[in-house]
Amino acid sequence: MDVKVYNTLTREKEVFVPLREGEVRMYVCGPTVYDYTHLGHARTYVAFDVIRRYLEHKGYSVLMVMNFTDIDDKIIRRANETGEDPKELANRFLKFFLEDMEALKVKPADVYPRVTEHIQEIIDFVKKLEEKGYAYEGNDGVYFEVRKFEDYGKLGKINLEELKKGARVEPGEGKRNPEDFVLWKKAKPGEPKWDSPWGEGRPGWHIECSTMSTKYLGEQFDIHGGGNDLIFPHHENEIAQTEACTGKKPWVRYWLHTGFVMVRGEKMSKSLGNFVTIRELLERYSPEVLRFFVLQRHYRSPLDYTEEGIQHAKNNLERLYHAIENLRIALEKAEMPFKWGEEEFELYESIRSAGKRFHEAMDDDFNTAEAMKPIFEVANAVNAYITKVEKPKASVLRKALEFFRMIGEVFGLFEGYFKEEGESREEELIELLIQVRSELRKQRNFALADEIRAKLREMGIQLEDGPQGTIWKRINV
């Protein structure tokens, strides 16, 4: 089945066809590293992580690049406030960002180009634009002359005349036209700077993505993504620069943008001060709960942040983990499948059809919210099968387990279950404790029995007493 993606450029869902067969080259706009990563960032990067994982699952080889803006007005301003060196400040938050991404199980990009490591390439790019007549030098920097690029506005559906009415277009000292944007900023005293044909200065914001993406992914590539807030002006300007420079259109085939995280009806952002950092959240919730929370909503829709919502996600994920643990326990007493009965056919069919619907949902513009449904249906079917059937058949149970493993790989979940192997010592000790506790229960020493249960629970092991004795589960959520 083909994957369909919603392309911001055309405002339509299109069949995804990469430029080179079997390979996807994608670029996701990374953060400006001057502060901690918050849930809004996490939403975007988890969404693109799952998009990337799904494309890999479909058999594509994915080359993924994410940039770091490590020199910029905001970094300089923040550094001035704290008295820190801008470079050190950027390094610090860059490191924090990578730590947060790792904690969230976001697969690392193949290259993380930093602006300060690509100054020469950026200068060359600007020079080329100058040679081609798209750029001019003003007294405070080098500017891109927007009106020379006739396609300007195609991504954000911007009309230049309307834009001027929009009031917030700043004239800027060295600009010829208010809509022009800066490619190279000349340094003011005390600011970080690099040598260039236009004197000492630093790159403008948009130019870095054009330069670095084409360096690693070529003059044309498949996917360029980021938050909704980057459509205009950032991505619009990137298109103008790059297509003006290379002359090749379209520079990027598919533009993907994520919706905002909302807090009580407002966008989560630094300036509003209504943000929660990943670090804070990870103190209260596991990484998988946060991923699950994000994936319960389609990536383009706004996502409302509430504690209750995350709690919901936690409950949901717990339910799935229980089903997986139930599978493991059932497998211990499972039989050779010398014959299948109606129940086996039923469970098999439910797994098969769920797999199909999962893929249909993901093929349809990575609709993770829709893809959740079949997962719960399998969990229900598994639980029903296990309670109904005395001697479950190992083969169907394994089919269910494979299903969850597949989901786990695409969504980046269930690591707590599928990762560990060879912890048999720990398992033996748990079994021993269960035996001791059973003896205590027979003697009706419930106080001590309950204490053992409570202590194990604290360690992430949950005991459940049932008709066939006591079983244990790992609590991974």
Next chain:
RNA sequence: GCCGGGAUAGCCUAGAGGCGAGGCGGCGGACUGCAGAUCCGCUUUACGGGGGUUCAACUCCCCCUCCCGGCUCCA
């Protein structure tokens, strides 16, 4: 002003011209020393309002109300 996205049962999320919504929560039952998990049932005649098209609209068209976002800081 211009451009875009929304309103779905108590709550959260999908979807779609007729055909099972998924989860959470709540209630009742089974199981149980308690807890937990699980099963069965109920909460459930769901789709912002008004027109229209149609044999049939939650879905298509028009209008309206309300909410949100972008319009050179942003993921």
